[in-house]
Amino acid sequence: MGKGGQALTSCHSSLVIDWLCDQARGRKMAVACFYFDFAAQKEQSSASMLGALLKQVVSGLEEIPEEIAHAYRDDKKVIDGRGLQLTDIVKMLQTTASEKPTFICLDALDECVAESRIKLLDSLNQILQTSPGTRVFVTARSHIQAEVGNRLSERVTTLRIIPQRDDIISYLGSRLDQDTTPDAMDSSLRADILKRIPEDVSEM
Secondary structure (H helix, E strand, O other), X not given: OXXXXXXXXXXXXXXXXXXXXXXXXXXXXXXXXXXXXXXXXXXXXXXXXXXXXXXXXXXXXXXXXXXXXXXXXXXXXXXXXXXXXXXXXXXXXXXHHOOOOEEXXXXXXXXXXXXXXXXXXHHHHHHHHHOOOEXXXXXXXXXXXXHHHHHOOOOOOOOOOOOOHHHHHHHHHHHHHOOOOHHHOOHHHHHHHHHXXXXXXXXX
């Protein structure tokens, strides 16, 4: 799938995440999300990704569990700040996720390096096993579907999202309306874009 298709998938993901965040307001539940970026693969290790999710979950707690606060204090004492280890982060997420329903959202998981993706999915499986109130929402291209199912013990429901022509036109129209250089496009070019691109991506 090309960049246009990925953008449409991210659009669907944002809608789900926005809805979950709206549901979480005023309720005892947590929502954490991570957006994968192919251009930033080197910076997206399994520990850094789960660490980012942990910070989001912890920031929504009224009181930070002592074991988590203690771990962060100890980490600051380490020379050069080695950072929390993956096993430590998983244990902390298990602790926080067991206290209230937690939704973990991962967008464009297929853009994660395979090695990091495997560690991430195995870590999520550990969290799911100890925290039955946790749910994981993933968007990705279909070629990693089997991997996700296997790593998460096949506790996966799959929904295939196929962009419809009207959806593509609506998405393109909204992006064109946000163009910061509107003078660079006349009505003829806009019409051509809205005609040709949906035809090219209709089979994604």
